[in-house]
Amino acid sequence: MAVLMDGKNSWEIDLMMLHSELLFREYAASTTEVYMRVTKDFLEFTDKDILYMSKQDIIRYLDFLLQDRGESENTILVKLNALEFFFEEVMNMEITKNITKYKRQEGGRIVTxxxxxxxxxxxxxxxxxxxxxxxxxxxxxxxxxxxxxxxxxxxxxxxxxxxxxxxxxxxxxxxxxxxxxxxxxxxxxxxxxxxxxxxxxxxxxxxxxxxxxxxxxxxxxxxxxxxxxxxxxxxxxxxxxxxxxxxxxxxxxxxxxxxxxxx
Missing domain, CATH: 1.10.443.10 (Intergrase catalytic core)
Incomplete structure (x- = not known):
């Protein structure tokens, strides 16, 4: 696991920044909880320093959710949305841009x-x-x-x-x-x-x-x-x-x- 010299996770501060940004934008408590949980799960799954992460890491994680955890496409969309917020709004990185594999296809779908x-x-x-x-x-x-x-x-x-x-x-x-x-x-x-x-x-x-x-x-x-x-x-x-x-x-x-x- 990527760690700092003091033994803390290298992305612990980034999670704190995410939490602060969600609070600043007055996101609902339930949304904040979901975004924090999803982002932490992704970072633990990838086990890399954020600076070395790529779009393929995002796709690999989402594929894992779909194929190994058996999560629904809608759940994966929510998690992709959380990761987009983290990387684009907090980290100012573009590795989540143009990931269309999990986006809704033409014709739509039915919400359960x-x-x-x-x-x-x-x-x-x-x-x-x-x-x-x-x-x-x-x-x-x-x-x-x-x-x-x-x-x-x-x-x-x-x-x-x-x-x-x-x-x-x-x-x-x-x-x-x-x-x-x-x-x-x-x-x-x-x-x-x-x-x-x-x-x-x-x-x-x-x-x-x-x-x-x-x-x-x-x-x-x-x-x-x-x-x-x-x-x-x-x-x-x-x-x-x-x-x-x-x-x-x-x-x-x-x-x-x-x-x-x-x-």
Whole structure:
């Protein structure tokens, strides 16, 4: 193992620099933990002085994760993202540039429900409730941003948001959030004003890149949720949720991403 004269790892100071940079940029605690763990694992795996590392060391490490540890492509994307931050932003090295082997191929992929849960669990409360609401009611973000506190109501059949039934868990999160922040108007407002829809897409790009390793669209996330309808045999609900009345078109969308929907 590469060590300094005093016996410490030669990259220990570099890890401290990484930690300081993540804190300075106000990265979430969970992201900081992941980036630190990934970088340390890579440095221990490579066992070289950082100045002598190359792009091939990065590729060899990622291949090891895929082939020997059996990690998913998405997990590897997250780890590549962490290494890109470390080398490009902290060390000012370009050995992670243009590593396209693990990048998403044309046609995209399907985010798993576990990955979606990870994303929602990792982001701030307001954004978590916002994205959960968009995915649950299946409406365009512009419509969801119109929702106000008084639109949430309890009925005998359950909780409803402007006539759309939502899960009790989401309703409770929404109530706790609005009460804690003394919100009386728009649920997802900014200083009592309605959030602009552009912010939704910017936040989505930011957090999917940060926690899933790549920028994803609401359509891609919705299709992940819709796949659960299919697995439960709820084809009509699936078409209604996606907003596409053509099952042939829906099947083609999934086929391009490597998933065959068979009757």
């Amino acid at each position: 429900i576990d990955e979606l849960s990870l994303l929602l669990a990792s982001i701030p409360k307001r954004e978590r409730i916002l994205f959960k609401t968009i995915l649950e009611v299946g409406k365009h973000p512009k419509e969801v941003l119109e929702y106000k506190v008084q639109d949430l109501e309890s009925r005998e059949e359950g909780w409803f948001l402007r006539g759309h039934k939502i899960k009790k868990e989401l309703a409770k999160e929404m109530i706790d959030y609005t009460e804690q922040n003394e919100i009386e108007g728009y649920i997802f407002g900014i200083q009592e004003k309605k959030m602009h829809v552009t912010n939704v897409y910017l936040l989505l790009r930011k957090y999917t890149k940060e926690f899933l390793g790549e920028q994803l669209t609401l359509s891609e996330l919705r299709h992940s949720v819709a796949l659960e309808f299919w697995r439960k045999g709820k084809k009509e609900e699936m078409m209604e949720y996606i907003g596409n009345k053509s099952m042939a078109s829906i099947k083609q969308w999934y086929k391009k991403r490597g998933i065959l929907l068979e009757d």
